[in-house]
Amino acid sequence: MFMGEHQHSIDPKGRLFIPARFxxxxxxxxxxxxxxDGCLFAYPLPEWEAxxxxxxxxxxxxxxARAFVRFFFSGxxxxxxxxxxxxxIPLNLREYARLEKEAVIIGVSSRVEIWAxxxxxxxxxxxxxxYEEIAEKIVDLNLGI
Incomplete structure (x- = not known):
């Protein structure tokens, strides 16, 4: 499971340090x-395959459905x-997520997200x-929160 928030710089070649735990x-x-929402998703291969x-x-x-699948897989x-x-990080993905110098890497349960x-x-x-309004809405989903 991924959780937490980390901030790192992107170097001039488009490389980003990924925290060891991630x-x-x-x-x-x-x-x-x-x-x-304008970020990048990173998936472990088994999660990606599922x-x-x-x-x-x-x-x-x-x-x-076609549009979503095309967009998702083409990137x-x-x-x-x-x-x-x-x-x-390839240029097309850096441009999509507006990644220039500073990035935030967050853990979101089964995936990692990379944000400008x-x-x-x-x-x-x-x-x-x-946050509280959203919590009130999802309580109906029986998540036990």
Whole structure:
């Protein structure tokens, strides 16, 4: 399980240090792709394969399903950390997530998310203001929170 928040710089070559605890959970090779809300998602290969199977089951006759699957898979790349614990984030993914110099890496249960620092601060500020309201809505899902 991934949890926590870490801030790191992106070097001029587009490399980002991934914290050791996250690297251990992601494994030697993992998948990085376009996420939701303007961030990147990183999945361990077994988690990615399970997600891939679920997405394959979406009806290809639905335009919204096709669009999502195209977008999600077209941005996916397999990554491997170097000896210093850095990954190279391809330019198209850096542009998508607006990653320039400062990044925030967060653990979100079964995946890791990579955010541009300013985007994360903005998102976190908005989410914090509605945290209790969201909790009230999801209590109906019987999550035991």
């Amino acid at each position: 690297r251990e959970g992601l494994g030697n090779r993992f998948v990085l792709t376009k996420g939701l 997600l891939e199977q679920k997405l394959k089951s979406l009806p290809f006759t639905r335009g919204d 996916a790349v397999e990554c491997e950390a170097d000896k210093q614990g850095r990954i190279l 620092k300013d985007q994360w601060e903005h998102y976190k500020g908005q989410a914090a203001s509605s």
